[in-house]
Amino acid sequence: MDLKLLSCRISALSVFRGILDKKEMRAFLDFLKADDICQKLSCYGEFINSLGIHDGSFSAFLEKAVCEDENIYIKAVAKNKEVSASIKANAEKELELFSYLTSLTCAELFEGTSYSGYIPEFENKKVDFSAVYTERLNHIERYGYGIFATAGMFRVENGEIVAVEAADDITTDIFIGYEKERQQVMDNTEALTLGKSAQNVLLCGDAGTGKSSTVKAVANAYFDKGVRLIELRKDQLFSLSHVMGRIADNPLKFIIFIDDLSFNKNDDCFSMLKAALEGSASAKASNAVIYATSNRRHIVKERFSERGHEDDVHHSDTVQELLSLSDRFGLVVYFSKPNKKLYLDIVHELAKRDNLDMDEKELEIKAEAFALAKGSRSPRAAQQFIKLLYKEK
Numbered sequence: 001m002d003l004k005l006l007s008c009r010i011s012a013l014s015v016f017r018g019i020l021d022k023k024e025m026r027a028f029l030d031f032l033k034a035d036d037i038c039q040k041l042s043c044y045g046e047f048i049n050s051l052g053i054h055d056g057s058f059s060a061f062l063e064k065a066v067c068e069d070e071n072i073y074i075k076a077v078a079k080n081k082e083v084s085a086s087i088k089a090n091a092e093k094e095l096e097l098f099s100y101l102t103s104l105t106c107a108e109l110f111e112g113t114s115y116s117g118y119i120p121e122f123e124n125k126k127v128d129f130s131a132v133y134t135e136r137l138n139h140i141e142r143y144g145y146g147i148f149a150t151a152g153m154f155r156v157e158n159g160e161i162v163a164v165e166a167a168d169d170i171t172t173d174i175f176i177g178y179e180k181e182r183q184q185v186m187d188n189t190e191a192l193t194l195g196k197s198a199q200n201v202l203l204c205g206d207a208g209t210g211k212s213s214t215v216k217a218v219a220n221a222y223f224d225k226g227v228r229l230i231e232l233r234k235d236q237l238f239s240l241s242h243v244m245g246r247i248a249d250n251p252l253k254f255i256i257f258i259d260d261l262s263f264n265k266n267d268d269c270f271s272m273l274k275a276a277l278e279g280s281a282s283a284k285a286s287n288a289v290i291y292a293t294s295n296r297r298h299i300v301k302e303r304f305s306e307r308g309h310e311d312d313v314h315h316s317d318t319v320q321e322l323l324s325l326s327d328r329f330g331l332v333v334y335f336s337k338p339n340k341k342l343y344l345d346i347v348h349e350l351a352k353r354d355n356l357d358m359d360e361k362e363l364e365i366k367a368e369a370f371a372l373a374k375g376s377r378s379p380r381a382a383q384q385f386i387k388l389l390y391k392e393k
Contacts, residue, residue, distance in 0.1 A: 003109070007032035015073050015091040016098075019065045024050040028058075037115050044109070048120045057123035059102040066098055066129060067136065070146040077137050078145060078251045095129040102127045142226040144252035152223045153216070154230045156239050161230060161246060172217045176346045176379070178210060181333050185218050185291070188331055192253045192289055193225040199330025200277055200290040202261075208380030209335035211293040212259050219255055231257045237272045244276070244285040254288040261292045277328040292329070343367070343377035350386040358389070 007029055011020070019025055027050050031043035054060040073091050076083045103126050106119050136143040143149055151163035175182060185201060192198035203211040219229035230243060240256070247254050258273075276284050326332060338346065347367040351358065370385040371377045 003032045009097055013094055013097075015071050015087060016066065016069050016094050018069050018071060022061075022065055024054075024058075024061050025065070031109075037113060040113070041115065045120060048122055051122055055123065056121075057125070058104070059123070059125045059127050062098050062102060062129075063127060063132070064150055066095075066133065067143070067149040068145070068147055074137065074140070074145045075249075078140055079249065091133075092130060095133055098129045099127060102129075141251045142224065144226065144228070144250055146250070148228050148247075148250060148252055152220060152228055154228065156230070156232055156236050156243065159239060159242065161243065164231075168213075168216045169220060170213055170217045172221050175210060175214070175217070176349045177338060177342050178214075178335060178379075181335055182214050182218070184331065184333050185214055186221070188289070189218050189222050189227060189255070192255075193222055193227060198289050200328075201292070201331045201333060202326055202329035203291065203293045203333050203335060204295070204326070205335035206337040206376070206378060207295050208376075208378035209337060210379050211335050214335075215255065215257055215259075215291050215293065219257075222253075226252045227255060228252050229255045229257050231259065234258060234261060240272050240276055244288060247288060248285040250287065252287065254285070256288055256290045258290065258292040261294045274328065290329075294326075337376055337378050340368075340377065343371065343382060346379055346382040347385065350382055351389070354386055354390055356386065356389055 010025070010029060010032070013020060020029070024047065027043060027047035031040060031047050034040035034043050048056070051058060051061055054064070071091075073083060073087055076087075102124055104124060106121050110119055136145075136149075147154070147161065147163055151167065153164040153167035154161050155164055156162075172182065172186070181203075185203070188198050188201055203214060205211065216229065219227055230247075232240065232243070237258070243256065256276075273290075276290060344364050344367060347363065348360070351363060356363075366389075367382070367385050370388070371381050374381050374384075
């Protein structure tokens with residue numbers, strides 16, 4: 001194998017040139033270019049080390065890098081623009097090169113060298129990148145591109161959107177009860193995926209009833225239909241217009257998720273969210289909806305002492321504006337704490353899932369006692385109770 005020629009071919013990448021900036025590819029190129037055997041082994045060790053986050057697989061790295069690459073080819077396809085023949089031809093040749101790289105073995109990389117010692121191994125599995133990429137281009141509304149191509153949940157960190165590591169993989173089939181409430185959120189998300197009019201959603205109600213879990217489970221359920229979730233903290237709402245601008249041209253659909261939302265009267269973030277909910281061009285993207293959770297039906301906190309301000313000529317109008325923020329959500333879904341029957345149904349189902357063998361009557365008595373000690377019944381309380389029993393078993 002001519003390693004120098006291979007390094008030249010990789011260095012000449014044009015369409016997928018961004019992959020050259022990946023530390024894994026830099027380390028591999030350094031290895032290919034090295035002449036001295038000690039230097040070559042050092043670069044090779046760095047390359048193997050860099051594959052650690054990909055379970056030691058070169059092909060897994062290449063798949064992720066190719067799918068996430070924001071190049072001129074995929075951006076043009078996403079915008080339904082014509083792609084020149086030269087760009088298509090270059091892309092095809094480069095995809096063939098990536099496929100070839102996934103066929104390499106450790107031994108082949110050291111053929112013709114004088115080294116006969118132990119060679120650290122890496123995983124590699126043949127991938128037909130031409131077929132993989134064609135599938136993604138043909139269904140770009142489901143796959144997207146860039147960092148959104150290989151992950152489902154994201155957060156904002158230092159002003160940039162980053163994938164959530166070890167994201168919550170919760171699914172809709174684990175819930176017990178609240179079918180009607182959850183279905184409303186799913187129907188709205190389905191409308192989003194179909195390009196129909198989808199509403200901004202406020203999930204409000206008692207703590208521990210599954211509001212946040214519902215949003216994440218629904219996002220996971222619609223991942224294959226092109227839905228991605230970006231979580232913003234309330235103090236990050238100033239980044240909302242930046243986030244909207246970042247995703248506006250992406251063919252995917254996005255849920256901007258704001259958990260545990262509440263405002264004080266003079267909160268600076270109030271106006272930013274209000275602008276987005278009212279459809280301000282600078283704070284809204286046509287492919288995004290806002291899903292927020294709150295334990296309060298009226299998101300803005302107001303104290304009785306604040307109702308006596310005499311320096312506000314139109315104080316009643318001010319109060320109405322603050323209290324009506326929740327009304328700007330097109331869909332409000334209320335999650336109330338479960339009654340005794342539903343609470344016990346949840347307890348029984350969770351006990352069944354965990355294979356807890358206990359007399360039903362005894363289980364119910366202990367579950368009720370646990371809820372009374374906590375001060376309320378809720379699905380979260382039921383989960384905590386079952387976990388406690390499981391530990392004691």
